[in-house]
Amino acid sequence: MNDLERNILVQIMDFSKKIYDQMNRIHHNWDHIMRDYRRAEIICAEEKANDFVVLSAITMHDLGYLFGPEGHALSGARACRENILPEYNLPKPIIEQICHCIEAHDPDSGVLPQTIEAKIVADADLLEKSDLMVIMEGLFNNVAREFNITYQDYIRLFLRKMKPNFYTKKAEEMDNGRLELIRKLFEKA
Numbered sequence: 503m504n505d506l507e508r509n510i511l512v513q514i515m516d517f518s519k520k521i522y523d524q525m526n527r528i529h530h531n532w533d534h535i536m537r538d539y540r541r542a543e544i545i546c547a548e549e550k551a552n553d554f555v556v557l558s559a560i561t562m563h564d565l566g567y568l569f570g571p572e573g574h575a576l577s578g579a580r581a582c583r584e585n586i587l588p589e590y591n592l593p594k595p596i597i598e599q600i601c602h603c604i605e606a607h608d609p610d611s612g613v614l615p616q617t618i619e620a621k622i623v624a625d626a627d628l629l630e631k632s633d634l635m636v637i638m639e640g641l642f643n644n645v646a647r648e649f650n651i652t653y654q655d656y657i658r659l660f661l662r663k664m665k666p667n668f669y670t671k672k673a674e675e676m677d678n679g680r681l682e683l684i685r686k687l688f689e690k691a
């Protein structure tokens with residue numbers, strides 16, 4: 503990435519962060535983008551890919567949630583192509599490459615990744631799902647073993663431990679509703 507691209511990426515990140523913060527989603531927020539961003543950087547270092555395209559796309563890949571959850575990959579790509587990216591004086595083919603990464607990051611869009619950049623973006627985002635499951639599975643298995651109880655018994659115990667409120671305001675702010683989300687998920691299961 504050259505200096506000019508780095509400068510544009512910083513501007514894209516500033517702009518996108520404001521929108522994610524405004525949307526204030528429990529999961530698809532700036533923290534999610536930063537986790538995917540680091541994964542994408544790591545994959546990029548292994549692959550011959552345009553890191554400016556990958557990191558710009560990762561930064562913007564879930565902006566489509568602004569228009570609702572249905573078809574967020576396509577609506578996000580459209581907004582980038584028509585409204586956001588033309589602001590930065592980028593060559594048209596680069597804009598197209600970034601938008602392709604965004605529309606192809608979610609298999610539900612019906613668009614499959616055609617470029618290495620789009621594949622990296624899709625993989626970095628998919629890793630979020632596997633990483634979260636690994637953390638949950640690991641936690642459940644380890645604690646079940648530690649308590650010498652079955653996995654199923656631990657899930658019941660786990661639900662009991664999910665108290666409705668945090669004691670401190672800061673912890674509540676840091677949780678941002680996630681614990682409640684997990685509790686509901688496991689109560690249903």
Ligand SMILES: [Fe+2]
Pocket residue numbers: 563564574575607608
């Ligand atoms: Fe997404």
Ligand SMILES: [Fe+2]
Pocket residue numbers: 530534538563564627
């Ligand atoms: Fe995502």
